[in-house]
Every structure is written in structure tokens, then in C-alpha cells.
Amino acid sequence: MKKVGVAILGLGVVGGGTYRILDSHREEYKRNHKVDISVECVLERRKERAIELGISEDKIYNNIAEICSNPEVDIVVEVMGGVEPAKTFVLAALNAGKSVVTSNKEMFCKYSYELEKAARKNHCGLFYEATCVGGVPVIRSLLDNLQGNRITSMMGIINGTTNYILTKMSTEGASYDEVLKEAQRLGYAEANPSADVEGYDAAYKLSILSSLAFHTKIPYTKIYREGISGISVEDINYAKRLGYAVKLLAIGKNGDSGIDVRVHPAFIKQTHPLASVNDSYNAVYITGDSVEDVMLYGRGAGALPTGSAIVGDIIYCATHTSFQYSPFDNTENAAPGTKFVENFESAYYIRLNVMDRAGVLAKVSSIFSRCGISVAQMVQEEVTVPGENIPQIFITHKTKEHSVRKAEQEINALTGVASVGSIIRVVN
């Protein structure tokens, strides 16, 4: 029987999950695929972690050179995260003729052009299903199944931490700060949560997914990014009342005016399939010119779901002799002439805190009108405590981002308006 040796770089959450899956299913993979996949060695400084997983001491290596020179190792699994030393290790493995499976979205998003070049040169596989949306089969669906399509739109809930926080805020009415603290206590959010809550993680993934979907390099630096730390329970409650859920969406559109890629919180109609993707579940909703709408849904993170994606890649790599690479020109920057939409179009939810005096609505309305913004829906609460500010809620028709920013400035300067409470995009 064909033997395939695996080295795992890093025994964190995902590395541990991957080891456990490979170890406990080895006989099944032999039976189903006529291939014996064994973990030959691991790279991990914390010996006790490796031993706790049942890995014998002689398999715990200290440096990448030993792994690269081990002829029993065919596939290197990189699950360390971060750019360095992960990138150096992956390049070393590829240059030593080992195929690589990675879950590292930051490294892959920033350096896939360099990694793929090395993989091609050395005729190695480079697999990255686990970089995006855990165990949900979105990379391979884009790479294989949906290639017949011109994909026009992609909308995803692709960060588990923020979806957990927004779900809890919605179901428990707790504030962002409270829920974030609870999430950190439970291990769902990092001590420094900014990669998740400020949308960087989602932007890395969107860069990988949209490059595949639109067949052109989309560097993450081209992605408009806005996190969820400004979302208040008040906004979530208005969303519910108006028939929406609030989600951190990763959006990619490819239309006549160019490529429009962004990560930001958004109101989405409660009837949209993405609106009921809750807790740490993730989903990607893809629209193509042939397939129409497809949604892929599941656990976006976690030891075993992400391990499932990694092991799927390992088995694929172990049972195939030719590998495929990006079906687009994978360069460092976007191809010259690629048009990115900056002044994108969206509907908007705008919440103002206005003073309880006559004429404010007229002034706000005339600003909207001057900026070319047409209002679709408006809510103004009754005054309960005389003299207190009153929330005024607008949902606009589709308009341009820049028009809304201009209106925001002008409204901020109005004497009758205490503050612009929040501006959140509305998608359908």
C-alpha cells in the first residue's frame, strides 16, 4: 500500500485537531483510499502538548530543516498562523519538494503569489481549503464546481467571532463590550480581538475567495474594511423592528463598474438565508450567471471542522498526481488596469439623535435631497422625556457611499442634530 508521511507545523487548536483526525481515521483512509497516511513528525516547542496528544518524543522536531530533509515526509501541514516564520517554513518545504496544506489565511492572502510560484517550480501541491470558512467546502467549490460561471456576487459571514458577538447582542440585548468580554472568557475571541472585530480576518479571507471567484488578483489592501465595535444594541433593535438582522458581511461584486470588495457590518433582510446564520456558524452566498444562487453553510472555525478541511486536502494530495493552481494570474498586486469601485452603491440605515425642536426633519430631508439620497423608510419615536434627544431613523434607497458621507458631514453641522448615531449599510 502507498505510504504518505505528514509533518504538522504547530500543535495549536487546528494542529491538534488535524492530528487527532488523522490518527483516529487511519484505518478508514487505508480502506477507502488504499493509502496509509501517517504523521511522521511535528514541529512544536511545547513538548508536553505533543505528548498529551499521544505523539512519541522521537517525532517532535525542533527545526524545519530536519523536516525538509526527512524523506518520509511527503506533505507538510502548516497551521502555525501569522506571516513569519510560517512563510519561511512553507517556502522551505516547497523547495524541498514537499506538498503543503495550510490553514493560514494571513500568510496565504499576503504571499500566495510567492508560495504558488515555488509550488509550481517544484511540482508540489499547495492546498488551502482550511484558510476560509473552516470545514465548509468553499475553496474547492470555487476552484472546480463553479468554474463554468461568471460569478457576479459573493456575500459571506466568514468570521466566527464577530458572528457570535452579534448573535449574542441580538438574542441577549447585551452590549458589545459585555459580549466581547464573555467571548474572550470562553476562548471565542482573542485577548487582542482586533484581527476579528475590526474585520482583518474577514478581509484576508475575502481576498482569497474573491480572487478565485473573479479570476483576478484582489489584494486585501483593496478591500474596504470596517469592524463591528461601533454597533450598538440600539441599532440591532431597530434592525429587528424593521425586519433585518445585523451581520458582519464580506461582500464581493463584479459588475460593469468594476470590482467592489468590502467587509462591514450590514443590515440584511430577515428572510435572506444569511440572516439566520447564527453563533459561530458561517456561510457564503454565491451568485453566478449559470448556477444562480448557491449557499455553503457550516462551522467556520474550530479544531475539528478546520481539521476536516485540512485532512480533506491531505487525502486529495495523497491520492492525486497532478495539482492545480490559481485559475488567474497570481501576482503580488492587482493586474494593471483592474478597476476597483470606491464610491460603491448601497442602501443605508441612518440613525440620528435630534433635538426636540421644530424644523429638524425638514433640514435633514433637504440635505438628503441635495445629496441625491432618497429615503425609503423613516421612523421617529414619540418624545417621552421633554428636552431629551430623539432618535430619527432613516432607511434610504440605493445611493452612493460618497453621497452619504457628504450628507453625514452636513448633518453633523446642523444645530438641531445632537449627533449622527450610526450609519450602517443595508444589503438585500
Place this chain on the structure above:
Amino acid sequence: MKKVGVAILGLGVVGGGTYRILDSHREEYKRNHKVDISVECVLERRKERAIELGISEDKIYNNIAEICSNPEVDIVVEVMGGVEPAKTFVLAALNAGKSVVTSNKEMFCKYSYELEKAARKNHCGLFYEATCVGGVPVIRSLLDNLQGNRITSMMGIINGTTNYILTKMSTEGASYDEVLKEAQRLGYAEANPSADVEGYDAAYKLSILSSLAFHTKIPYTKIYREGISGISVEDINYAKRLGYAVKLLAIGKNGDSGIDVRVHPAFIKQTHPLASVNDSYNAVYITGDSVEDVMLYGRGAGALPTGSAIVGDIIYCATHTSFQYSPFDNTENAAPGTKFVENFESAYYIRLNVMDRAGVLAKVSSIFSRCGISVAQMVQEEVTVPGENIPQIFITHKTKEHSVRKAEQEINALTGVASVGSIIRVVN
């Protein structure tokens, strides 16, 4: 640039869709995949249909031998449907060294063991993503992404016609017969609708999907099958009242007691993601020991969605040099010793029409108790017209199919019971 020639057998709905996609995206595929995919010829008796699609007369062939002997043809797309002559044509193509892409679930389900043998022998690809759930990437997800998992359960809404009918019955309160007629008028149901409404189509697909999921041959003859023609609006209304939707589900489970495969209508909790899969949308909900839950959702049928799956397979075939086959022993019958569960376990919805007299509930309850059936929920309507029969609704806890059938017999023999209105399984 590499050239790949395609022949399409049959220009029905799916064949026409496939042609249109290939024709309109040819330049994109050249750019993205460095391969020029052209339709070299078609097999279609209705010349006018081919010409209407823009296919020149010299490309319209009359027999499979001409296609097999055409050296420009690399891939044969079989979209004729039915077992014969499709199977003979596919075998001829494989034996002539052509790879095959098919959407024909009946042929593939019944004869994949024979077709795969020919494909292996001739080193050809045999692709069948389009046999199940239209453009939704379920076959490749099972073949590649989820191979790291022991899949324990699979539940799907995998027939568009029945889901359309049940959705309309639910939203419009119309009867099965009325909605079926409308569906036939709109072309959503065939003149002879039995393949869809009696669950054969879903059983063919479940056979293909569950064999892949459970790594063992599951012939469709082993699948318990029950259609939707017995579903009444009354049952759908009770379902809604009790928090359920009624769907035709294809269910596969692989547990300690064996393999449990069935297609039947079922109550499913409104909060389950499958419950909101409506109209002609389809979805498959898969549970694995690593990935946890994954749902794949989209258009389960139609010219372009199914064409999308076919063209995805064509591009894969055109850009790969080695092909994969079933990761299980693909024989005609189930492997000796495979255990199939006949007396499966489920919760049940039972609707009785009882006469308005004392003691009926006591008698029914004592039958349930004797049969080991425990009731979880019960509804009895107030008598509105004295002397008329009254519906009595039970939702049971999980119990055995055979116990329910035994209870049904005994209840039918009770003098106070006019009829057993319906028995529908309840899944969670």
C-alpha cells in the same frame, strides 16, 4: 493552446443549457484555464432544436458511432436521461477512450458499477456532479472535502418538483392535486409525475450520495421510499401549528445498528435550516464526526444550474490528467454483510379521525402504550358539529417503525376510530 472537443448527447433542457454556457463563456475559459473548449458535435434527432441553439448543421450527428470515431471529441456529455440508450452510448464513448460527463441519475445510480469499470479500463474520466442537486457542489464535496470524516448523517431536500408542490400547498393552502396540475402547466412537473412525486428521483440521488458518504455501495433498491401524494393540506396546517414544515426528505444514517436510508415526507422543525428551503431550491445537510454540520444549498434543477455542474465537470476533466473513481467498492449489489436498518427509529405525527364518543382516547392511548409508543404532544379539537368526526393529533417520542405499523393496525380496528388520517415521520 490546448484544445478540448465536447460532444453533447441530447439537447433537452439540460443539454441546451450546457451548450449555451459553453458557447457564451468560451473566451473566459481560454483566459482562465488556457484551454479552448468547443462543442464539436451534438447527437439530437430534432434538427430544428439544434439549429435554434445556433449549432451548424454539420455538427448535428445521427449516431453514437460517428461521435466515438471523431478524433476531435475528447469529452462526451450525456444528458439524455433514462437508462437506454444512454447507457449503451456512454459505454461506447468510454470504450472509445472518451471521458464522460453525465447528469443522468437513473442510469448512474443503476449502472455506475459497470460504467466505472469501463472508465477505469480505458483511463477515462467519469463525472457525475450534475446527477444530484443541480448546481450545488455536493458530489465533489463528498468526494474531496469531506473525506476526512466519518459521515454519520445526511438529510436532503433533493427533488425540486416535490419541494415546489409542498411549498405551494403550504403557502397557498391549495390541495396536492391542484398544485400538481399547476406545476405540470408550468413545466415544473412531468405529465407522468410519478418519478418525482413517488420519490424515485430522490431515491436514485440518495443512492449515489449515500454510497459516497458511507463508503459502501447502497443500491437504490435498499432505500425505503414513500412519496408525497398522500399529504393533505390539513396535515401541513397542523405541522405549521406545531412548529414544523413538511418536506420530502432523503435521509441517510450510518450508525451502530447499520445503514438506514429512506425517502419520505417528514415534519421538520421550523428552526432547522432545511425547513426554510422552499420552492424549487434544494439542500443537503451533512453531519460528519469532524466537520460537524455542513449545509449545501441552491437550485436543484434547471437548464443553467444543472449546466453549471456539467460545465464545472468538463473544465475539471479538460484541465486534469488523472481521474478519480468511487472511494468504495462499486459493485452491482451491496457488499456482503452490509447491514441495512429496516425497523428504523423515528418520531411520528399521527392524525386520527375519531368519532365523538367517550373512551376513544383511552383506547387509543392503551394501544400506544402496548406498542411501546410514548406520546410527546397531543391536540384534540373541540367538537364543532355534533356527530362529526374529530381530528386527534399525536406527536410521539422516538419509536420503532414496526411499532407504529402495529399500532396503526390495531387503531384501524377500533370501533370509535373512523380512520387513521395520516402517519408522517418527524425528524429533528
